[in-house]
Amino acid sequence: MKLFDVYPRYDLEPVSGLGSWIWDQSGGRYLDFYGGHAVISIGHSHPHYVDRITTQLRQLGFYSNSVQMPIQAELAMKLGKLSAYPDYQLFLCNSGAEAIENALKLASFHTKREKIIVFERAFHGRTSLAVTATDGKKIVAPININDRFIRLPFNDLEAVSQQLDASVAAVLIEGIQGVGGIHVPTDDFLRGLKTLCKQNGSLFILDEIQSGYGRSGKFFSHQFANVTPDLITIAKGMGNGFPIAGVLIQPDVKPWSGMLGTTFGGNHLACAAGLAVLEVIETEKLIENAKVMGEKLWGQLALLEGLEVVRGRGLMVGLDLPVDSKSFRNKLLIDQKVFVGSASNPNTIRLLPSLALNDDELLFFLSAFKSILQDESFFIG
Numbered sequence: 001m002k003l004f005d006v007y008p009r010y011d012l013e014p015v016s017g018l019g020s021w022i023w024d025q026s027g028g029r030y031l032d033f034y035g036g037h038a039v040i041s042i043g044h045s046h047p048h049y050v051d052r053i054t055t056q057l058r059q060l061g062f063y064s065n066s067v068q069m070p071i072q073a074e075l076a077m078k079l080g081k082l083s084a085y086p087d088y089q090l091f092l093c094n095s096g097a098e099a100i101e102n103a104l105k106l107a108s109f110h111t112k113r114e115k116i117i118v119f120e121r122a123f124h125g126r127t128s129l130a131v132t133a134t135d136g137k138k139i140v141a142p143i144n145i146n147d148r149f150i151r152l153p154f155n156d157l158e159a160v161s162q163q164l165d166a167s168v169a170a171v172l173i174e175g176i177q178g179v180g181g182i183h184v185p186t187d188d189f190l191r192g193l194k195t196l197c198k199q200n201g202s203l204f205i206l207d208e209i210q211s212g213y214g215r216s217g218k219f220f221s222h223q224f225a226n227v228t229p230d231l232i233t234i235a236k237g238m239g240n241g242f243p244i245a246g247v248l249i250q251p252d253v254k255p256w257s258g259m260l261g262t263t264f265g266g267n268h269l270a271c272a273a274g275l276a277v278l279e280v281i282e283t284e285k286l287i288e289n290a291k292v293m294g295e296k297l298w299g300q301l302a303l304l305e306g307l308e309v310v311r312g313r314g315l316m317v318g319l320d321l322p323v324d325s326k327s328f329r330n331k332l333l334i335d336q337k338v339f340v341g342s343a344s345n346p347n348t349i350r351l352l353p354s355l356a357l358n359d360d361e362l363l364f365f366l367s368a369f370k371s372i373l374q375d376e377s378f379f380i381g
């Protein structure tokens, strides 16, 4: 059987990983400054993560949500504490898009309304509602098209206030736009959205699937603006590669039992992975590390010539080259053995290293990056 090609593939086959590094089949070592689209939060194959998952698998890998599962409550408790949302409920599922589908469904059930406000350049996933919320006509199939999504300019509160009415169930926004090229909503915009939603009886949904779990230097990036969303979606960094996702639900939103459901969501193995991630984040103080290393990275990037703009927060960084970044990224990978990511704007590079990044790794990255940037021949044509 021939494989379906999900994305264009780099000519690299990683066979092992540890911390910020991955190795290919011939022993070549690569610095991972991308983490497979922001997934690697605590580093590859962290020993505690490996132990916790292995131990759980030896005991019981899976049973469904129809039995008692104290490990789910343990995960919810730990997440509530570390994220500073101890009184929210947690619905567990398997992927970012699934978290978005469930958040939108919940908002619609709760408000008995059907319209959703979303933003330009947004990315929320590829399933039916999520892909319609996403700004990318190419991946929206005819069956997904509906007129329930109102797309507005990013950071434009006036546009939102003109569109909010009694038909709007929710406003959905990323904590920091990821695939769209790392664009940060202003604190005033987030606060304004919260106020408008409250006045209008709409729910305020923060998609923290990419920007959450400490990547910004706070547990959630919206916490810089001191706002409290009604629903928060999480995935990527939550399992450090193990498929697990969730929706955090504020206490006044009370879904009835059975409104949301899943076979695999919140299974024993996934919870073990999720707990291991939170335990490492806590004991190794990785959120503080993301903040400190992010400041160092930003400081150094600001000194480089040839970059147009640097955007983001903490270890979620977007920068624009004056040219298409594809051959730059390839050169970085092949010549310097450093992995970085792309974005919907072809000139943009996304930097999403592990939250456990250290000084030596940062220096390795900077020296590799500078050497390609200084290769003037690269920019000709």
Ligand SMILES: Cc1ncc(COP(=O)(O)O)c(C=O)c1O
Pocket: 037, 095, 096, 097, 098, 100, 123, 124, 125, 126, 174, 178, 179, 207, 208, 209, 210, 211, 235, 236
């Ligand atoms: C902000 C955001 N939301 C949702 C998704 C969809 O997540 P998944 O690919 O796990 O379905 C992504 C994936 O890139 C994302 O970045």
